[in-house]
Amino acid sequence: MAKVSINLATGSIQKEDIIVGIDLGTTNSLVAFIDPDKNPKVINDTGKGVLVPSIVHFGSTGEIKVGNEAKDFLITDPQNTVFSVKRLLGRSYADVKNYQNFFSYKIIDDDSESLVKIKVGDKFYTPIELSGLILKELKERAEHALKTPVNRAVITVPAYFNDSQRQATRDAGKLAGLDVLRIVNEPTAASLAYGIGLNPEETKTVAVYDLGGGTFDVSILQIQNGIFEVLSTNGDTFLGGDDFDRAIADYWIEKNNIDKTELAQNRELTQQLRLKAEEAKKSFAHQSIFNQQIGEIWCTIDRNTFEDLILPKVQQTIDSCQNALKDAKLTIDQIDEVIMVGGSTRTALVKKMVSEFFGRPVHDAVNPDEVVALGAAIQADVLAGNRSDILLLDVTPLSLGIETMGGLMDTIIPRNSKIPTKAGRQYTTSKDGQVNMKIAVYQGERDLISENRKLAEFELKGIPSMPAGFPKVDINFILNADGILKIQAIELRSGVKQEVEVKPAYGINDDLVEQMLMDSITHAKDDVSARMLIEAKTEAEQIIYQVERFMEKNGTLLNAEEISETNIHVEALKVALSTGDKDLIHNKIDNLNNYTRPFAERVMDVAIATAMKGKSIE
Numbered sequence: 001m002a003k004v005s006i007n008l009a010t011g012s013i014q015k016e017d018i019i020v021g022i023d024l025g026t027t028n029s030l031v032a033f034i035d036p037d038k039n040p041k042v043i044n045d046t047g048k049g050v051l052v053p054s055i056v057h058f059g060s061t062g063e064i065k066v067g068n069e070a071k072d073f074l075i076t077d078p079q080n081t082v083f084s085v086k087r088l089l090g091r092s093y094a095d096v097k098n099y100q101n102f103f104s105y106k107i108i109d110d111d112s113e114s115l116v117k118i119k120v121g122d123k124f125y126t127p128i129e130l131s132g133l134i135l136k137e138l139k140e141r142a143e144h145a146l147k148t149p150v151n152r153a154v155i156t157v158p159a160y161f162n163d164s165q166r167q168a169t170r171d172a173g174k175l176a177g178l179d180v181l182r183i184v185n186e187p188t189a190a191s192l193a194y195g196i197g198l199n200p201e202e203t204k205t206v207a208v209y210d211l212g213g214g215t216f217d218v219s220i221l222q223i224q225n226g227i228f229e230v231l232s233t234n235g236d237t238f239l240g241g242d243d244f245d246r247a248i249a250d251y252w253i254e255k256n257n258i259d260k261t262e263l264a265q266n267r268e269l270t271q272q273l274r275l276k277a278e279e280a281k282k283s284f285a286h287q288s289i290f291n292q293q294i295g296e297i298w299c300t301i302d303r304n305t306f307e308d309l310i311l312p313k314v315q316q317t318i319d320s321c322q323n324a325l326k327d328a329k330l331t332i333d334q335i336d337e338v339i340m341v342g343g344s345t346r347t348a349l350v351k352k353m354v355s356e357f358f359g360r361p362v363h364d365a366v367n368p369d370e371v372v373a374l375g376a377a378i379q380a381d382v383l384a385g386n387r388s389d390i391l392l393l394d395v396t397p398l399s400l401g402i403e404t405m406g407g408l409m410d411t412i413i414p415r416n417s418k419i420p421t422k423a424g425r426q427y428t429t430s431k432d433g434q435v436n437m438k439i440a441v442y443q444g445e446r447d448l449i450s451e452n453r454k455l456a457e458f459e460l461k462g463i464p465s466m467p468a469g470f471p472k473v474d475i476n477f478i479l480n481a482d483g484i485l486k487i488q489a490i491e492l493r494s495g496v497k498q499e500v501e502v503k504p505a506y507g508i509n510d511d512l513v514e515q516m517l518m519d520s521i522t523h524a525k526d527d528v529s530a531r532m533l534i535e536a537k538t539e540a541e542q543i544i545y546q547v548e549r550f551m552e553k554n555g556t557l558l559n560a561e562e563i564s565e566t567n568i569h570v571e572a573l574k575v576a577l578s579t580g581d582k583d584l585i586h587n588k589i590d591n592l593n594n595y596t597r598p599f600a601e602r603v604m605d606v607a608i609a610t611a612m613k614g615k616s617i618e
Contacts, residue, residue, distance in 0.1 A: 018033050018034075018142075018146060018148055018150055019033075019152045019153065019154065019181065019380040019381070019383065019384050020032065020033045020043075020142050020150055020152075020153045020154075020376075020377065020380060021033070021040070021153070021154050021156070021189070021373050021374070021375065021376025021377030021378070021379060021380045022135065022138055022153050022154065022155045022156070022173075022373065022376060023156050023186070023189075023372040023373035023376060024054070024086065024131065024134065024135065024155055024156065024157070024169065024172075025054055025086065025212065025372075026054060026084050026086040026087060026212060026213065026214050026215050027053070027054060027083075027084070027212055027213030027214050027240075027242075028051040028052060028053055028054060028213070028343075028369070029051075029052045029053075029054050029134055029135075029138055030042055030043070030050050030051055030052060030138070030369070030370065030373045031043050031052075031138045031139075031141065031142045031153075031373060032370070032373040032374050032376060032377035033142070033146065033377050033380075034377050034378070034380070034381045034386070040193065040374040040375075040377040040378055040381075041374075041377075042370045042373055042374065043141060043142050043145045043146070044145070045141035045142070045144050045145040046144065046145070048067070048068055048141070049068070050369070050370065051369060052066075052067040052068070052134070052137060052138060052141065053067050053068060053070065053071045053083075054083065054084070054085065054086065054134050055067065055070040055071050055073075055074065055081060055082065055083045056070055056081070056082045056085070056130050056133050056134065057069075057070035057073040057077065057080060057081045057082075058080045058081075058082075058120045058121065058123075059080070060080075064133060066133055066134055066136075066137040067134075067137050074104075074271075075267050075268065075271045078104035078105070079104060079105055079106065079120075080105070080120050080121065081104070081105065082105050082118060082120070082125075082130055083104075084103070084214060085118075085127050085130045085131055085134070086127075086131070087215075087237060088107070088116050088118070088127040089127045089128070089131060089161075089165050089168040089169060089172070090115070090127075090161070090162065090164035090165030090166075090167065090168040090169075091115065091116055091127070091165075092115055092116065093107075093108070093116055095116075096116060105118055105119075105120065106118065106119040106120075107119075108124070108586075108590055115127075117586060118130065119590070122583060122587065123583045124582070124583050124586035124587070124590075126532070127168065127172075128168050128171045128172045128175060128528075129172075129175060129532075131168070131169070131172035132171075132172040132173075132174075132175030132176045132528075133176075134172075135153075135155075135172055135173055135175075135176035135178060136175075136176040136177065138176075139153075139176055139177060139178060150178075151177065151178060151179055151521065152178065152179045152180075152181055152380075153173060153178045153179070153180055153181065153380065154180070154181055154182045154183075154184055154376045154377075154379045154380040154383065155169055155170075155173055155178075155180055155182075155183055155184070155376070156183075156184050156185070156186045156189045156372050156373075156375075156376050157169050157183055157184075157185065157186065158185070158186055158210075158215075158217055158233075159185040159186065159187050159188075159217070159219040159230045159233045160217060160233045160235070163412075163423055163424070163425060164425070166183050166414075167411055167414070169183055170183060170411070170414055171528065174520075174524045174527070174528060175524070175525065175528045177524060177525065179520070179521050180414075181380065181383050181416050182379060182380075182383060182416050183414070184375075184376055184379050185219070185228070185230060186208075186210060186219075186341065186372045187206075187208035187210065187219035187221055187230070187339070187341070188221065188228040188375070188379075189371075189372045189373075189374075189375030189376045189378075189379060190208050190210070190339050190341045190371045190372050190375050191206055191208065191221060191223065191228065191337075191339060191375065192375035192378045192379060193366050193371045193372070193374040193375035193378065194337075194339060194363050194366060194371075196223065196337055196339075197223040197226065197228060198378075200225055200226040202223065203222075203223065203224045203225075204222075204223045204336040204337060205220065205221070205222050205223075205231075205330065205334055205335055205336050205337075206220070206221045206222075206223060206335070206336060206337045206338075206339060207219070207220055207221075207321065207324070207335050207337070207338045207339070207358060208221065208338075208339045208341060209317070209321065209338065209339070209340055209341065209345065209354050209362070210235075210341040210342045210345075211240060211241065211317060211341075211342040211344040211345050211350060212240050212241065212341075212342040212343065212344060213240045213241045213242050213342075213343065213344065214237075214238065214239075214240040214241075214242050215235070215236070215237050215238070215239065215240050216235045216236050216239045216240055216316075216317050216320065216342075217233055217234065217235030217236075217237075217320075218233070218234055218235055218317070218320050218321050218324045219232070219233045219324070220232045220233075220324050220325065220327075220328040220330065220335075231327075231328035231330070232324045232325075232327035232328040233324065234320040234321070234323045234324040234327065235317075235320050236316065236317075236320065239313060239316060239317070240342075240344055241281070241342075241343060241344035241347075243310075243313050244277075244281050244306075244309075244310050244313065244344065244347065245274055245277040245278045245281060246274070246277070247277075247306075247309040247310055247313070248277035248280055248281060248301060248306060248309065249273040249274055249276075249277040251301060251305070251309060252273060252276075252277070252297065252298075252299050252300075252301070253273070255298075255300075256297050256298065258297070269294070272294050273294065273297075273299075276292065276294055276299050277299075279292075280292075280299065280301055280306070281306065281347070282346075284303045284306060284347075284348070285346060285348075287303075288302055288303045288304075289301075289302045289303070290302070303348075307348075307349045310347070310349060311349070314347075314349055314350055314353050315353075317350075317354075318353055318354070318357050321354070321357055321358075322357075332357070332358055332359055333359070335358055335360070337363060338354065338355070338358045338360060338361075338362045338363060339362070339363045339371075340354070340362050340363060340364040340368050341368055341371050341372060342368050342369070343368055343369045345364065345368045346368060351364065383416070396413060396415060396416070396417050396419055396421075396479060397415060397416075398415050398443050398444055398445065399411045399413065399414050399415045399443065399444065399445055400412055400413040400441070400442070400443055400455075400477055400479070400485060401413070401441075401442055402439055402440060402441055402442065402475060403438075403440040403442060403449045404427075405430060405538045406534035406535065406537065406538045407448055407449050407450060407534070408447060408448065408449065408531055408534055408535070409442050409444070409446065409447060409448065409449045409452055410425065412424065412425060412475070412477045413477050413479055415445065417479075419479050419480070420478075420479060420480045421478075421479050422476060422477065422478045422479070423476070423477055424474055424475055424476035424477065425474075425475055426472055426473065426474050426475075427473045427475060428468070428469050428470070428471055428472060428473065429463065429466070429468050429469065429470070429471050429473075430468055430542065431468050431545075432466075432467050432468050432549065433465045433466070433467075434463065434465075434468065434471075435461070435462065435463050435464070435465055436459050436460065436461050436462075436463065437459065437460045437463060437473060437489070438457065438458075438459050439457065439458055439459070439460060439475065439487065439489055439498075440454065440456075440457040441454070441455045441456040441457065441485075441487055441500075441502065442454055442455060443455050444520070445519070445520030446519065446520055446523065446527055447527035447528065447530060447531040448527065448530060448531075451519070451523075451527075455485070455502045456487070456500055456502040458487075458489075458498060458500045459498070460473065460489045460491065460496065460498045461496070461498070462491075462494070462496045463491050463494065463496055464491070464493065464494045464496075466493075468542075468545075468546070470493075471491055471493060472491065472492040472493060473489060473490070473491050473492070474488075474489070474490050474492060475487065475488070475489050476488045476489075476490075484501055484502075485501065485502050486499060486500070486501050487499060487500050487501075487502070532582055533580060533582050533585075536582045536585040536586055536589075537577055537585065539585075539589060540573055540576070540577050540585050540588070540589055541577070543573070543589055543592060543593070544570055544573060544574065547566065547570055547592065547596060548570070550596070550599070550600070550603075551563065551566065554599070554603050557599070557602060557603055557606060558599060562599070565595065566592075566595065566596060566599075569588070569591055569592040569595050569596075570592065572588050572591070572592075573585070573588040573589060573591075573592055575588075576588040
């Protein structure tokens, strides 16, 4: 087996091959590296372009297309073409229920706190698997262009991503065969691309304005001693350049008196109008009027009309900037630099209004599509130990987490996290009346706890007796500068609390760290497959438990046929559990959920009617 050398001060593997920076975007993704002249550079593999559309298409015969080749299927085969998957990473069904109409593909909806799944044909995919396919495409393009294996990466995420979304991004990287050395905030990467924050002596407050195809966010960063702190973030996850295109297309529809009902049935014309609108928007960079035709339809618009159409949307972004400043408790004159990110910031009106709001020229010299990926490549170079001009804070060499149902490790503090640091997650009980919760702490990179190193175990006792899922237990990991880990567990409803201290690095030598990292890379895909099967089984067992409990309590509200059919669905799920087929298990869960959902609504209606009986409403 090949040996690798580990830098224990950074927890990263010494540079023996290229470490890339990846911008995993909602609309487009791209990959960058540091070239031999020490300059960050984006990869354009075989002339396919720098931008890789974040789109995955599943063909009828099982073939999967990613990126440019998948884009055409958005119109011809929308139900099997997944886009904007980044919006779903680390999200529960409850998080996305208001946005169902936005997606043309099927998101399984049980209106719960479970993480979303996407159904394509008879298969079920998590956003992690789909993002993994996009990252795999980026990895393969980089390997083809650079003629060298690419196994390590820095991946960027929005500053507002929570711990669950960041962990999902890490897992997607692992599934793509990448060792994710660090998850970096997109505004931090953009700052690095402009050289801001490279000087440890520098203290600056920076606003990063990021307007992409489908999303907008603004982040206020404070940079001090090489440390990037996000003071505030604001924005809109459904506002972007697509809205500019839509405004132009709607203008043409109105001017040409196109019947909207007929247009809704004509997907090809709808797409043609959208693409022509995008072409018009881009043309205003070098001309003031656009005049073309689609068949008999005249597509004419001038720059002033375009700016009038998009003004309300741009004003929304300025309002977000105002809110971000307010949240950061700063005034405009305290902002030292303004950085523009995202292809939609090329629009002249956007630059003008942002510059006027902050009262200073904006940084836009670096290609706004590429700036985040380039910054990620610089961060990768730092982690590789190739830059002596940047202060690297100590980081934890191996991930720290706890055991969850099915013997899985849930990472709380990922490896390469800067220390001191604090991170936490919320958990709940799996059985009715559960009053104790075992908390087992592990260190390592594998998905199964049996493959990792146990550090400590303690029990949170005295949880009030409640139905499964009701208690809310916060588990926080606090890792101090000396490498001492304090674990706190607190049940929020009752205030019951327990804590323990351990020293994670104790007893681990360099060789063992190296071995654990190598094992995690070698077994990445098998580990993720095992995790997904265990998670499917755990979800199935929980649903069987809940349905059987429901039947015991509310059987009188169901007729004989409903009880019989429910039992058939439960038995089918139990049979699927024994097969070890992830998709079959999810399929039977879906069937059971769909069949029993009306029963829960019926019970709720009866409960409300009983509660209201004899009561008058003033």
